[in-house]
Amino acid sequence: MIVRLHLKDSTIELSSTMIMGNIDLNTDAPLSLDDIYDIAEDYKESGATFLEFSVNKYEQRDCSVDGQLDMLCAAIEAVNDCELIVGVYTSNPEIMTKVAQCGAQFIVDPNALRAPGAIEAISSTGLAVCMLYDQQCSFKEEDDSDPCAAVSEFFYERLDACMNAGIDRQKIILEPMIGVHTSVEYRLKIFGRLKTFVSFGLPLSCSLPRLVANESESNPNEQNMSIVTTVALFAEQQGIRIIRTKQVYDIAVAINSWHALHQSARPFKLTRAIGAKLKNLAQGKRKGNANK
Numbered sequence: 001m002i003v004r005l006h007l008k009d010s011t012i013e014l015s016s017t018m019i020m021g022n023i024d025l026n027t028d029a030p031l032s033l034d035d036i037y038d039i040a041e042d043y044k045e046s047g048a049t050f051l052e053f054s055v056n057k058y059e060q061r062d063c064s065v066d067g068q069l070d071m072l073c074a075a076i077e078a079v080n081d082c083e084l085i086v087g088v089y090t091s092n093p094e095i096m097t098k099v100a101q102c103g104a105q106f107i108v109d110p111n112a113l114r115a116p117g118a119i120e121a122i123s124s125t126g127l128a129v130c131m132l133y134d135q136q137c138s139f140k141e142e143d144d145s146d147p148c149a150a151v152s153e154f155f156y157e158r159l160d161a162c163m164n165a166g167i168d169r170q171k172i173i174l175e176p177m178i179g180v181h182t183s184v185e186y187r188l189k190i191f192g193r194l195k196t197f198v199s200f201g202l203p204l205s206c207s208l209p210r211l212v213a214n215e216s217e218s219n220p221n222e223q224n225m226s227i228v229t230t231v232a233l234f235a236e237q238q239g240i241r242i243i244r245t246k247q248v249y250d251i252a253v254a255i256n257s258w259h260a261l262h263q264s265a266r267p268f269k270l271t272r273a274i275g276a277k278l279k280n281l282a283q284g285k286r287k288g289n290a291n292k
Helices: 035-044 065-078 091-103 120-123 147-165 184-192 193-201 226-239 249-261 271-291
Strands: 001-005 012-013 018-025 050-055 085-089 106-109 128-131 174-177 204-205 240-245
Touching: 018 035, 018 065, 018 249, 035 065, 035 249, 050 106, 050 271, 065 091, 085 091, 091 120, 091 147, 120 147, 147 174, 147 184, 147 193, 184 193, 193 204, 193 226, 226 240, 226 249, 240 249
Parallel strands: 018 050, 018 240, 050 085, 085 106, 106 128, 128 174, 174 204, 204 240
Antiparallel strands: 001 012
16 A cells, blocks of 8 residues: 655655654764764655654753754754755654754654644644654553553554644654563564555654663663564565654665565566665765765
8 A cells, every 4th residue: 555644744655664864863962963964964865754853852851952953953064965854752742843944854753742832833844743652551461451452552542643733644654663671582573464554555664773871781682683684674565654763774775685686577676776775875875984
């Protein structure tokens, strides 16, 4: 099924899985505007379509609203020529409104527009929104609960709230992934039944790798790129249309190779066009690494 996403100023057709690169603006290790531009260009050359900015996403340190806006608006302006669709990770309605004025096209909201004023901000600005399932919800083995039913019920309620606020249904992305603090068994249940959520008729997204903040050392498998790319390919087959990641190059190569193998008239051989593209990507990446 082909789904369309209405952004603030345009519409995009999600006929296959696209990649959203992430740049986290960490106040403890700030990036220069040139650094931000270079990362965005690298993402674009590696195959990203979207770019998501966040502030202290992986840190516990707070940053004032004014501080976040200064960083986000400067970053959005810095990548204005990169030809990426730019959005912001936030639950704050004031930030949503201001970044829309700076050129953002969408919002990724980990609180699914439940903060006071958030729905109104999306409705008035015309931004698209990616609503994440409640990451604070924990599924316990002894409960014997069905995570898919809980996620579906959550999104039905949030969609009703959006429709009542006059938000265009085609401006909504759903991310049904449950929190990383939940057991692997429950998280696998969600991945195994991702097609359940295709029935919403909306774009689905997921974030890879899925790390526990400040605990990446205790989750080595989450960073193994062989595992991450395998999960990405599986997620695409289950209906995921946007993958949010910092590992843009590796996931893009995996997905492009997968499609090339399936579309080639000669099984297990890349078509010349796609093969050349992948070769250029690899050479460009090696060259970029050599210059760092």
